[in-house]
Amino acid sequence: MINLGIKHDKALIPIVNKSIQMAILPNLNSMIAMGIISLPGMMTGQILSGVSPNTAIIYQISVMIAICASVNISSFLSLYLGYKSLINKRQQINFEL
Numbered sequence: 339m340i341n342l343g344i345k346h347d348k349a350l351i352p353i354v355n356k357s358i359q360m361a362i363l364p365n366l367n368s369m370i371a372m373g374i375i376s377l378p379g380m381m382t383g384q385i386l387s388g389v390s391p392n393t394a395i396i397y398q399i400s401v402m403i404a405i406c407a408s409v410n411i412s413s414f415l416s417l418y419l420g421y422k423s424l425i426n427k428r429q430q431i432n433f434e435l
Contacts, residue, residue: 346425354417361413365406372402 372378380401384394426432 346429346431347421349431350421350424354421357417358410358413361409362406365402365409369402369406372398378402 378398378401381394381398384397385391424431
């Protein structure tokens, strides 16, 4: 595939953006359903053990934010470090690995 005059990093921006969106989507869906449709295990265990529901909710929100942040960081780093493998020596995008 030839870049047709566009630098390789600008040509790969739509692919990288779509990949990040697809990586974040499952976590966002689970965060939307949390507490309304399903009660996560840690929150349920804390409520059953006698901790106030507000404290259990705060802990569960912090865990979900940590999971979402780690997914975002790992997907960004893997895409940032991995997109260079798609470029050949002539600065062309090479999808045929």
